[in-house]
Each structure stands twice: as structure tokens, then as C-alpha cells.
Amino acid sequence: MTAPGAPLLIKDDIYEVTSSLLKTGICDDQNFPVLKDSGCVWEVVFDGAEYISIALGEIEYSKLYAELSDKRSYNIRLIDGGLIQLMYRFDGETLLQHRLAFYPSPTLRPFRDDEDAYMTDELYLEIVNRRIVPFPIRFDFDGREGVHVDVEHPRSHLTLGDVKNCRIPVSAPMTPRWFIEFVIRNFYRTPNRDFVGNLPRHRxxxxxxxxxxxxxxxxxxxxxxxxxxAIGGG
Known part of the structure; x- marks a missing residue:
């Protein structure tokens, strides 16, 4: 069965932004997107997506991060260990759900694992020489019937940290390109590197x-x- 245009476009968008980050050197590991047919529902996911249920339980952040990292449950791992997950579900051309998550590393990788990088890689030093308080960031969309509750559970919302009822309204679902720009622009800006300028065009x-x-x-x-x-019927 041939996939509809909207899931294919999103899959291509993820592929292009991932490739762009690889070229700039800010991404050091990746799982390229795959398209799965579940009857009339199409999913844009990645190898290792089956482990995201770990994030649904009440688990200490450092342990959660370690589990996701060890199982390679991510689309993109950034140079400082930050993990990015991009997942979409469509009913034909119509977007049903998306889950776009960013998990900063709670600790930098040990010096013994990256001695050469610490000593010689200017980009690595620019990125890791920061004081941050790591917490997950997630943009969710759910357009399924009966899920939306006005104000209390917006169709598209932002969740910060592990606060269960934190749902900051967002005006619309977010494409992979917009989410990647949000993460890179706000958490990986350096004086000498323009990662955003090298991202592919919006699709x-x-x-x-x-x-x-x-x-x-x-x-x-x-x-x-x-x-x-517009993508996915709105």
C-alpha cells in the first residue's frame, strides 16, 4: 500500500534535518525515520521507539535518560548527549498525534570516553562548557476524538519537565523542522557556529x-x- 503524502513529507523532513545536523557535526549518532503501516494508520517512527514507554512511568530522570540512551531510543543524539525523539501518527492525510521530545544529558559523558574531543574539538568544548539544569521538553499533539478538553488539555501543547499537568497551549502541531530549530536555537547556540542557518528549508x-x-x-x-x-488536514 502506498503511503499518503503527509506521512511521506514528514518522514522526508526528519531525514533532511537529521542529515543536516550530521553534516554540521552537532549530531554524533542517529536512527533515521521509518514509515510503518498499521492498517489505515501510518506512523513515522524510528528503530527503538518501542522503548518510549519508559518515559511514562515515575522514574528518576537520570535513570530514564540512561535507559533511553542505552536502548538508542532516539532519532538524534547530539554532541553533548542530548536526545531528540520525533514521532507522528496519521490517519491517511490527517495528523492524529505527534510526540516531539528533547532529553538533555543529566551528566556529560566521562572524560575518559571522550578525551580527544575534550582536548582538541573546539565545537565540543563550545557546547559542553555550559551550566545547565537538565529537564525534558516535549511538544505533544492529539487530535483524536474525545481527548481535547478546552484549556485543560489543548490539542497541541508543551510540557516542561515531568510535571504531569503542565500543558502550555501551542497554536498548532509542529513540524520536525520547527522542533529541531526550537531546540538548536535555544539550547545549542554558540558564538562561532550557525547551526540554524544550515538547516533545510521548511517543507x-x-x-x-x-x-x-x-x-x-x-x-x-x-x-x-x-x-x-498545510500538512495533514489541520
Whole structure:
């Protein structure tokens, strides 16, 4: 069965941003996206995605990170150990769900494992010489019937850390390209490297899903790209 256009576009978007990060040297390991057919539902996932259920339990962050890292449950591992997961589900052309997560490393990899990098790699030093308090960041979308509750459970929302009821409204679902830019621009900016400028062009956008009540609150807005077509039926 031939996959619909929207899942293919998202798969290609993930492939392109992953390749771009590899070329710049900020990504040091990856699992390229795969497309799975589950009846009429198409999933854009990665090898190791079956282990994300680890993140649903109440587990100390350092142990959670170690499990995801050891099982290579990520699309992208960044140079300092930060893990990025990108997962989408479609019903034909219509987006059902997405889960876009960033897990910073709670500890830098041991010096003995990366001695040469610490000593000679300027990029590595730029990235790791930072004081950060690591916590997971996740953009979720769920367009399934009966899930959305106005204000309390926005269709598209941002969760910070492991706060169960933290759901900051987001104006629309997010493409892989926008999510990667969000992470790189806000957590990996350095004085000497322009990682964002090297990312591939935007391939599309999702239509707005925010309600009037949610928009009246503090919320995040995904920039509209009027010159390109909407993806996934909104």
C-alpha cells in the first residue's frame, strides 16, 4: 500500500534535518525515520521507539535518560548527549498525534570516553562548557476524538519537565523542522557556529488547532508559513 503524502513529507523532513545536523557535526549518532503501516494508520517512527514507554512511568530522570540512551531510543543524539525523539501518527492525510521530545544529558559523558574531543574539538568544548539544569521538553499533539478538553488539555501543547499537568497551549502541531530549530536555537547556540542557518528549508506547516480560550492564555505560537501548503488536514 502506498503511503499518503503527509506521512511521506514528514518522514522526508526528519531525514533532511537529521542529515543536516550530521553534516554540521552537532549530531554524533542517529536512527533515521521509518514509515510503518498499521492498517489505515501510518506512523513515522524510528528503530527503538518501542522503548518510549519508559518515559511514562515515575522514574528518576537520570535513570530514564540512561535507559533511553542505552536502548538508542532516539532519532538524534547530539554532541553533548542530548536526545531528540520525533514521532507522528496519521490517519491517511490527517495528523492524529505527534510526540516531539528533547532529553538533555543529566551528566556529560566521562572524560575518559571522550578525551580527544575534550582536548582538541573546539565545537565540543563550545557546547559542553555550559551550566545547565537538565529537564525534558516535549511538544505533544492529539487530535483524536474525545481527548481535547478546552484549556485543560489543548490539542497541541508543551510540557516542561515531568510535571504531569503542565500543558502550555501551542497554536498548532509542529513540524520536525520547527522542533529541531526550537531546540538548536535555544539550547545549542554558540558564538562561532550557525547551526540554524544550515538547516533545510521548511517543507510545510500544520493548520492552527488552538481555541479562543486557549489563545487568551499565555501560549506558544508556531509561525505560519503562508507560502507553503498545510500538512495533514489541520
Amino acid at each position: 510545510g506547516r500544520f493548520s492552527s488547532t488552538i481555541t479562543a480560550n486557549e489563545e487568551s492564555l499565555i501560549h506558544l505560537s508556531v509561525p505560519a508559513l503562508e507560502e507553503v501548503d
